[in-house]
Amino acid sequence: MTTRLTLAPRVDAVSASxxxxxxxxxxxxxxxxxxxxxxxxxxxxxxxxxxxVEAARQACGELAMQKxxxxxxxxxxxxxxxxxxLRDSGYAVTAEQVVVTNGGxxxxxxxxxxxxxxxxxxxxxxxxxxxxxxxxxxxGATVVVVPGAEENGFRVTVEQLEAALTPRTKVLAxxxxxxxxxxxxxxxEIKDIGSWALANDLWVVTDEIYEHLVYGETxxxxxxxxxxxxAERTIVVxxxxxxxxxxxxRVGWLIGPPRVADAAERLQSHLTSHVAHVSQRxxxxxxxxxxDDTRRMHAAFQRRRDTIHSLMTQVPGVTCRLPEGAFYxxxxxxxxxxxxxxxxxxxxxxxLADLVLxxxxxxxxxxxxxxxxxYGRFSYALADDLMVEGVQRIIDAFGRGLE
Ligand SMILES: Cc1ncc(COP(=O)(O)O)c(C=O)c1O
Numbered sequence: 001m002t003t004r005l006t007l008a009p010r011v012d013a014v015s016a017s018x019x020x021x022x023x024x025x026x027x028x029x030x031x032x033x034x035x036x037x038x039x040x041x042x043x044x045x046x047x048x049x050x051x052x053v054e055a056a057r058q059a060c061g062e063l064a065m066q067k068x069x070x071x072x073x074x075x076x077x078x079x080x081x082x083x084x085x086l087r088d089s090g091y092a093v094t095a096e097q098v099v100v101t102n103g104g105x106x107x108x109x110x111x112x113x114x115x116x117x118x119x120x121x122x123x124x125x126x127x128x129x130x131x132x133x134x135x136x137x138x139x140g141a142t143v144v145v146v147p148g149a150e151e152n153g154f155r156v157t158v159e160q161l162e163a164a165l166t167p168r169t170k171v172l173a174x175x176x177x178x179x180x181x182x183x184x185x186x187x188x189e190i191k192d193i194g195s196w197a198l199a200n201d202l203w204v205v206t207d208e209i210y211e212h213l214v215y216g217e218t219x220x221x222x223x224x225x226x227x228x229x230x231a232e233r234t235i236v237v238x239x240x241x242x243x244x245x246x247x248x249x250r251v252g253w254l255i256g257p258p259r260v261a262d263a264a265e266r267l268q269s270h271l272t273s274h275v276a277h278v279s280q281r282x283x284x285x286x287x288x289x290x291x292d293d294t295r296r297m298h299a300a301f302q303r304r305r306d307t308i309h310s311l312m313t314q315v316p317g318v319t320c321r322l323p324e325g326a327f328y329x330x331x332x333x334x335x336x337x338x339x340x341x342x343x344x345x346x347x348x349x350x351x352l353a354d355l356v357l358x359x360x361x362x363x364x365x366x367x368x369x370x371x372x373x374x375y376g377r378f379s380y381a382l383a384d385d386l387m388v389e390g391v392q393r394i395i396d397a398f399g400r401g402l403e
Contacts, residue, residue: 010138010140013138014134014137014138015130015134017130017131020041022038022040022353022363022364022365023038023363025357025363026040026357026363029357034361035361036357036361036362036363037361037362037363037382037386037387037389037393038363038382039362039363039364039365039377039380039382039390040363040365042179042242042326042327042328042379042381043241043247043379043381044242044245044247044297044381045381045382045383046245046297046300047245048244048245048246048249048282049244049245049286049293051285052244052246052282052285052286052289053282054285055281055282055285056249056278056279056281056282059277059278059280059281059282064277065277065278065281066277068273068274069274069277070274071265071268071269071273071274072098072099072100072261072268072274073098073100073253073274073275073280074100074277074280074281074284075095076284077100077280077283077284078095078096078098078100079095080284080288081098081238081253081287082094082095082097082098082255083287084287084288085238085255088211089220089222089225090222090225091222091225091231091236091255093255096258096261097255097256097257097258098253098255099254099255099256099264099265100274100275100280100283101239101251101252101253101254101268101275102250102252102272102275103239103241103250103251103252104207104237104238104241104252105131106250106252106272107237107239107252107254108131108135108205108237109131109135109138110254110264110267110268111205111235111237111254111256111260111264112132112136112138112139112141112173112205113135113138113264113267114235114260114264115170115171115203115205115235115260116136116140116203117140117141118140119168120139120140120141120142120168120169120171121141121143121166121168121169121171122136122139122141122144122170122171122172122173123144123146123161123164123165123169124136124143124144124145124146124371125145125146125148125155125156125173125174125175126145126147126148126370126371126372127148127154127181127330127367127370127371127372128145128173128175128180128370128371129175129179129207129370130369130371132173132175133145133371136171136173141170141171142168144164144166145371146160146164147371147372148160148181148183150321153181153183153324154178154181154183154330155183155185155189156193158193158196161193162196165200169200169202170202170203171202171203171204171205172193172197172202172204172205173207174204174205174206174207175206176190176206176207176220176325177211177213177214177220177323177324177325178210178325179210179326179328179377180330180367180369180370180372180377181328181330182305182324182325182326182327182328182330183323183324184214184218184324184325186221187221187226190221190222190226190227191226193223194223194224194226195227197233198227198229198230198233201233202233203233203235204223204224204233204234205234205235206222206223206224206234206235206237207236207237207238208222208236208238209238209239209242209243209252210242210325210327212291212294212298213242213243213326213327214325215301215302215305215325216302218324220325222236224236231257234256234257235260236256237252237253237254238252238253238255239251239253240252240282240283240287242326242327243286243291243294243297244286244294245297246282246283246286249279249283250275250276251275251280251282251283300384301380301381304327304380304384304387305322305323305327305329307384307387307388308329308380308387308391309322309323309329311388311391311392311395312329312331312391314395315331315391315394315398316395316399316402317333317335317336317339317402318331318332318333318335318336318398319331319332327379327380327381328378328379328380329377329378329380330372330377330378331375331376331378332375333349333352333367333374333375334374336402337349337352337374339402339403340402341359341398341401341403342355342359342397342401348368348373349366349367349368349374349375349376350368350373352366352376353376356397359397360393360394360396361393362390362393362394362397364376364377364378365377378391
């Protein structure tokens with residue numbers, strides 16, 4: 001190969017989504033006839049509620065929905081997202097601040113691309129969802145990882161953020177409820193972190209995609225609501241994928257101050273033009289309808305969380321904290337590292353995940369993918385019986401194979 005034919009360094013540096021990779025491997029094994037139980041994908045197992053699907057069916061037949069439309073999204077959808085945001089988090093925004101994107105993932109990318117670049121540092125609390133790391137790197141910025149200790153529920157403190165602050169720090173990426181840990185920051189922690197970001201003149205990208213998935217006594221709190229002065233420097237990321245079981249429809253959004261929304265819209269006008277209208281109309285039905293379906297799914301997730309947590313704590317050598325939100329448990333396999341599993345010395349959770357897939361036919365995402373080696377992410381967005389059987393397989397395999 002000639003030197004001209006190298007890939008662009010920024011693209012070359014992007015690693016594939018580890019969660020999609022695990023899910024892909026499990027699906028391939030299943031296609032080859034193997035009985036694999038997958039805890040990999042962060043994808044609700046429920047079908048999209050029927051009234052949402054029906055809205056999409058109707059849209060298919062409308063001429064205007066078959067043609068190009070406004071880059072930032074259908075006006076009715078942007079209005080409905082603004083109204084939904086006030087209803088659900090108490091954050092008052094205008095429709096002009098909303099840019100509808102191809103999923104929350106695209107909103108993460110657009111938000112970071114709008115405010116971060118060469119020479120900037122992005123503070124990223126770990127364990128983190130790997131898209132944040134890759135998207136921030138792609139902007140040319142440097143990612144500064146701030147590890148949240150398990151003893152503190154994987155949440156970072158203001159003191160830790162302060163210690164990571166440099167003159168180049170420009171953005172704080174904040175996700176609560178968290179993927180991958182399911183941790184949820186308290187109202188006071190959110191006030192403290194928001195006030196700190198404000199005092200240090202930072203942009204904040206705050207991801208509220210799991211806002212409806214909090215359990216027990218835990219409540220969701222939105223950063224720009226807790227610290228209203230943050231509004232002019234905050235970009236909210238959200239979408240319909242998790243709350244309405246709409247992962248495949250690819251609709252998310254960002255909400256930012258007007259100049260950020262404008263920048264994201266300009267970027268999108270060259271990247272994707274806009275989200276498919278049929279999907280936008282489905283999202284409109286979702287966000288402007290009630291939350292009955294979301295509550296039904298929430299009840300199932302809460303039940304599964306309790307079940308998987310109690311099963312996980314029965315796996316020999318594994319500890320697992322009870323997560324307050326999202327649909328993930330994040331057990332620690334640290335005491336398994338260095339031991340032998342069916343005759344192979346376990347060096348890392350990356351390797352353990354592969355061994356468990358081969359030996360127990362169970363797929364989970366190793367903590368390395370989230371900046372947290374020694375842990376594993378198990379999504380409990382799968383049917384109850386499969387979930388129980390899957391963890392039981394690990395209990396059995398660890399019981400038989402761990403020395
Ligand atoms: C924290 C977080 N933000 C955003 C997303 C994006 O979801 P989607 O692109 O499917 O809307 C996900 C999906 O896993 C997520 O976990």
